[in-house]
Amino acid sequence: MLGEYRITGRGASGIAADIERAVGEGALKPGAALPPLRELAQELDVNPNTVAAAYRLLRDRGVIETAGRRGSRVRSRPATTSRDQIRIEVPPGTRDISNGNPDVSLLPPLDAAFAAAIAHNAVRPALYGGPAVDAELSELARAAFDRDGVPDGPIGLTSGSLDAIERVLSAHLRPGDAVAVEDPGWGSVLDLVPALGLRAVPVGVDDDGPVVADVARALLAGARALVVTDRGQNPTGAVISADRARELREVLARHPEVLVVDDDHVHGLVDLPLHCLSGVTAHWALVRSTAKAYGPDLRLAVFTGDRVTVDRVQGRYRLGAGWVSHLLQRAVVHLWESGAVDPDVVGRSYGRRRDALVLALAERGITAHGRSGMNVWVPVTDETGAVAGLLQAGWAAAPGARFRLASAPGVRLTVSALADADIVPLADAVARVVGASGGGRYG
DSSP: OOTTOOOOOSSHHHHHHHHHHHHHHTSSOTTOBOOOHHHHHHHHTSOHHHHHHHHHHHHHTTSEEEOGGGOEEEOSSOTTSOGGGOOOOOOTTOEEOOSOOOOGGGSOOOHHHHHHHHHHHHHSOOOTTSOSSOHHHHHHHHHHHHHTTOOOOOEEEESSHHHHHHHHHHHHOOTTOEEEEEESOOHHHHHHHHHTTOEEEEEEEETTEEOHHHHHHHHHTTOOEEEEEOSSOTTTOOOOOHHHHHHHHHHHHTOTTSEEEEEOTTTTSOOSOOOOOTTSSSSEEEEEESHHHHOTTOOOEEEEEOHHHHHHHHHHHHHTTOSOOHHHHHHHHHHHHTTOSOHHHHHHHHHHHHHHHHHHHHHTTOOOBOSSTTEEEEEBSOHHHHHHHHHHTTEEOEEGGGGOSSSOOEEEEEOTTOOGGGHHHHHHHHHHHHHHHOBOOOO
């Protein structure tokens, strides 16, 4: 069960700390089964309730997972090991299309924006006790939400999309609650959910977004939250269509207690309309980040939602970080007001390369997916072989394991670094590698 390792400790915190340390040092391997409560309690000469409390602490920290009578075991990927670490070494001369970064040539310069923010600060410096959200930023964000048909709600700010998603989930859920997540989906969310002590329930994805039957099944099974990507889904490029949104909203209407989180992280670089799920249930949030369109280091996400959710998140934020830097907020105001990014131009740039790659692969008999955003998803039967084969051909692709729970294998290709002349060579390489091992299925 545990090999040579012997758990030590007397109190719940001591036992939990010993197990967590052993996992971090590799003495307890991913998937290792932990002793039953009474067995470990007898070995340590403590009350079984003490061991139960230790296991709860470890579950809440994302170190172990529990499955009722089947016992507890070390998670296959503890919270200390993110999916971003599932990557390959990129040898010199190899084209890296695995990192998911935006095309830097499409990012706006930030010097004028920060100069404007500094000038504003010189006249009206942000001080303790002031408003957390800049009034002009709030007005611009709300107007953009209104144009896209997002339900009315107050405006909040966090340090990026994942920060917002974490805080929204924490505002309503308790450890052990189930969260329906896209599969394949954003690896950071797939890591975050268990790290919060929550249970991820995979929901299949096709080109039009989450599969309705899977969402209905997850909610009937007791999922208390649903996290969806509205456009530019990572890794598949899926977009929630108008028809799919209508069907999903009908399902959600039967579960008004479910928390809905819409992630619109590619706002500003897509040219397809938004069809969100927000507003059907009592508690909801829609999150938009500046990272993809304006630069990954511009750590600001704006979100709206029902008043209870926004108030809880912002109240908790005030107790910790306090507020998002007003210098950063004013820089974003300048970027938005000056039209530093033209979503139509940026969306067409990514779309031209993405569509060309999907078409070139189709011409070579390879099924690929990517309706929006900067990624193309290629189902494969042998994920390891596909990644290794592409690496030998001079292309570093992202292994699908970074984005999957129970869905079929695949590889993600990011088009940001591709020039038009790269499309045919890359499609040829994928066809040789995937064709040799056989293509996979989507979902």
